[in-house]
Structures are given as structure tokens and as C-alpha cells.
Amino acid sequence: GQSLEQPSEVTAVEGAIVQINCTYQTSGFYGLSWYQQHDGGAPTFLSYNALDGLEETGRFSSFLSRSDSYGYLLLQELQMKDSASYFCAVRNNAGNMLTFGGGTRLMVKP
Amino acid sequence: NAGVTQTPKFQVLKTGQSMTLQCAQDMNHNSMYWYRQDPGMGLRLIYYSASEGTTDKGEVPNGYNVSRLNKREFSLRLESAAPSQTSVYFCASTGQGNGYTFGSGTRLTVV
Numbered sequence: 713g714q715s716l717e718q719p720s721e722v723t724a725v726e727g728a729i730v731q732i733n734c735t736y737q738t739s740g741f742y743g744l745s746w747y748q749q750h751d752g753g754a755p756t757f758l759s760y761n762a763l764d765g766l767e768e769t770g771r772f773s774s775f776l777s778r779s780d781s782y783g784y785l786l787l788q789e790l791q792m793k794d795s796a797s798y799f800c801a802v803r804n805n806a807g808n809m810l811t812f813g814g815g816t817r818l819m820v821k822p
Numbered sequence: 823n824a825g826v827t828q829t830p831k832f833q834v835l836k837t838g839q840s841m842t843l844q845c846a847q848d849m850n851h852n853s854m855y856w857y858r859q860d861p862g863m864g865l866r867l868i869y870y871s872a873s874e875g876t877t878d879k880g881e882v883p884n885g886y887n888v889s890r891l892n893k894r895e896f897s898l899r900l901e902s903a904a905p906s907q908t909s910v911y912f913c914a915s916t917g918q919g920n921g922y923t924f925g926s927g928t929r930l931t932v933v
Contacts, residue, residue, distance in 0.1 A: 745920065755865070759922060776858075803920070808872070
């Protein structure tokens with residue numbers, strides 16, 4: 713089976729940097745994705761890492777270490793609108809199926 | 823582009839009633855998915871369709887059925903609703919890229 717672990721809550725101040733970690737156990741691995749979900753909204757795609765290393769998209773970066781079964785999402789220059797839940801998800805077969813973690817609720821304070 | 827459209831947005835059912843949740847995408851995506859999300863939790867896969875004409879069970883398929891009507895539409899049916907099926911249901915689709923596009927969700931309450 714698959715399991716993903718991420719912290720349930722993280723709090724940070726506006727303008728700061730925050731890192732949300734994700735460790736996974738899976739029978740097969742194709743890549744790690746990150747999604748953002750605001751309260752009452754739908755998840756939206758942020759990033760996908762298939763290879764080791766850092767992928768940067770604006771203020772958000774995502775990192776993957778396949779040997780450590782570990783990844784993280786890095787949010788820089790935090791803004792109030794970044795307050796949301798963030799989910800890591802493992803793609804574990806060629807069929808593009810995703811298994812999601814339980815989510816990390818990020819609260820950004822002024 | 824509308825993306826992924828789900829109907830209805832809200833629904834209240836009595837135990838034992840049946841209903842079908844509709845999902846349609848206009849992005850020409852091959853793969854479509856149904857997930858449920860319970861309060862404070864991640865998304866769990868109910869059923870998926872890797873391509874038109876195929877459907878497969880996900881992590882929590884019991885109590886549900888699906889139909890991939892054509893490439894655009896993927897419906898989820900609850901034959902006899904139970905209170906344990908109270909949840910938010912999300913439909914999603916993906917094409918050649920690596921990200922899912924989600925619909926806005928259906929908030930279902932079974933009383």
C-alpha cells in the first residue's frame with residue numbers, strides 16, 4: 713500500500729519562508745505532486761517532481777529526494793492569501809493515479 | 823474554458839436514496855477520477871477511468887458505481903446512500919501533463 717506523512721499544521725508570518733515536508737512509502741513511484749486548497753475550494757495543482765532536485769515556480773519551489781522517499785514544498789515571501797491547505801500526492805503507476813497525504817494547514821499571520 | 827464542471831454543488835439525501843453525481847470536462851483529457859474528501863482529511867480515490875471505455879476501482883469503491891459515458895463525461899452513482907457517504911466529492915481530469923484539474927466539488931449530506 714501507500715502512505716504519506718506531512719505535518720497537520722504550520723504557522724508562519726507574512727513575508728517569511730516556510731517549508732512543508734512530505735515523506736512517503738509506496739510500492740512504486742513515478743513522481744510527487746503538490747496541491748493547494750483554500751477552505752471551501754477545490755485543490756489546484758502547484759508542482760510535480762519526477763526527478764531528484766529542486767523545481768522553482770515563482771515564490772513556490774518543490775524538492776524531491778527519491779532515495780530518501782522525501783520531498784518538500786517551499787513557500788517564500790509568504791502572503792496572507794497563501795493561507796490554505798497543502799497536499800502532497802504520490803503518482804505510483806503509469807496510469808496517473810494519485811494517492812494524497814492528509815494535508816498541511818498553513819496559517820499566515822500578519 | 824469551463825475546465826471540469828460538477829453538478830449538483832450541494833445535495834441532501836435520505837438514507838437509502840440513490841443519486842448520480844455528474845462530471846464533465848472540456849479539455850480533451852483522457853483520464854478522469856472521482857475522489858471523496860472528509861473533514862480535515864486528504865482525498866481518497868473512489869474510482870477512475872484511464873481512458874474512454876475503461877473504469878477501475880480506487881481505494882474506497884464500496885457503495886459506488888461509475889460510468890464513463892464518453893470522453894467528456896464521468897458520472898458517479900450512489901445506489902443506496904448511507905450516512906458514511908456524507909462527504910465532499912471531487913471529480914478531476916488529466917491529460918498528457920502531470921497535474922490534475924479538479925471540479926468545484928459536490929457537498930453531499932446523507933441523513
